[in-house]
Amino acid sequence: MTLLPQLLRKQLTLALEKTDAEIPDGFQVAISLAKDARFGDYQSNSAMILAKRLKQNPRELAQAVVDAGEWDSLCEKPEIAGPGFINFKITTETLQNHTLKVFSDGHLGVPQADPAQTIIIDFSAPNVAKPMHIGHIRSTFIGDCLNRVARSLGHEVITDNHIGDWGTQFGMIIYGWKKYLNKEALAEDAIRELVRVYRQVNAEAKADEAVMQACRDELVKLQQGNADNHAIWQETVDLSLNQLRSIYDWLGISFDHYLGESFYNDRLGPVVDELTEKGLAEESDGAMCIFFRDIPALAEKPAIVRKRDGGFNYATSDLATIDYRVSELNADKIWYVVGAPQQLHFQQIFAATKMRGKNVDMTHVAHGSILGSDRKIMKTRDGDNVQLLDVLQAAVERASAIVKEKNPTLSKDEQKDISEAIGLGAVKYAELSQHRMTDYIFSWDKMLSFQGNTAPYLMNAYVRTRAIFRKLGDDVTFSDAVTIEADGERALAIKLTQFGETVPDILNDFRPNLLANYLFELAQTFHSFYEECPILKSEGGTRASRLVLCELTSRVLKQGLDLLGIRVTDRM
């Protein structure tokens, strides 16, 4: 279905072509939301932009365009304001019809991508044998949201959790496993026990060179394929993954693949060989490096693909990963949802991929950092960061206390279900409603806030819609007419039609917060409508129309929140 701004753009373009203005090549008119509802629904600044290029009077050009246009029933005759703004107000008739179209559209007005593309999203990527801490929520929630949005637009999405399951830390883990492991504790909470063992060995190794050497020996044995060490490593990975999966399950997040670093082990050597044969990598100070001499920003920043000691770096691993994704997974695009500090690394591997002649569109979807109370980044290595699970549990507990207080008659199961939806939703929304590049200091208040611009506010709007239909019973047949009279009805209807404009926008710059903002505004608009326009107490066509608006709000909120990874419940 065609969105309202698209219809306006088409008419505006036709109008412009009828004037005698000389339109520069490639110039396209643009329609945006009206800055202020008093001006109308949509506006175009294109007359001013064009007039500037043509050195004409912007107001006169705007007037000529408006006069030349045929606006029919789409909108009132556009008004010109200020230096040359063109303001559009959709007619009531068009808005009513369009609202019905959205209501009967299976995608709620969201246009489907054509052609659909195969997109790999690489996100979350925690390390094995370590607990996820609060810093992991950014990549995890943003990645999951982009996955949901891209799928809803009709793309073929493959989610891949590129876990850190290989590396030097396994020397210490294996050494500790053999010497200090408590099997019972391992069965109880594997990651906790692995961390305990790792820390103990780490402390010893720092103090005792012999222990350090023993760890290195264990690592070498692992790398050379020693059966015992490989079995220990495998069990460590399996146990850790089980625990990670249970958190992902709780969060409603799933991955198509868990192709971690170890998966690419035997592909690293061949990558370096190929780079060397093609002359892309060269020896420097004993290491094999790719130089980017043609790219000023990277001219003095080579990427090391093989260390002096023969070991490989994560640049090598990422190049091998790209090969697999392109040749085996047929990726058109790869999105890396990884923190901003790794920008240089991605510039390098993207540049290297281009030099290798691979044709794949890659984006580093960077995000800011979560800072500790000392304003320092919470790094994965430090053990004493706030753990993700602790935050999630605290949020659910807090929600549970409030649910019990507000709605004591609910069954135990319902209370649990609702508390989880609210608590987990609140934490997700706190993350996703913020611009992804903003750094912020971790705050329990922020994560556990349930008032104002939060997930429970949006969920509450949904609950209000369901309460009405619960009261009405099952036998609701929706009217095939929407009549818009009250201000609250008009504001809600136009807002509802804008869901389909918002969702594709998210992927323009990978911004889940645009959707969060939209849904918050929708909920606000609905709450105002709800206060102003009684539904069940109204009659006839008004009632029927309001029920449609209410049901459509319900659907858009549910679907919109689902795209953020947030679940709704019928009561709360």
Next chain:
RNA sequence: GUGCCCAUAGCUCAGCUGGAUAGAGCAACGGACUUCUAAUCCGUAGGUCGAAGGUUCGAGUCCUUCUGGGCAUGCCA
């Protein structure tokens, strides 16, 4: 040294490719619940958009310089 990111109300943050009187939430103050869930609504108050220049009819947004923070910068990932 070089590069990237950030600085907006008391606090936490929006502000899309330059556009109209810079917006929310929290906190504060004043109203609205025998009513479709008040986790709500309505209203009041709160700002030299870090500083100084520049481009433009128009700058929170673009350019330059400066200040103050964060991060990255050849053998961890």
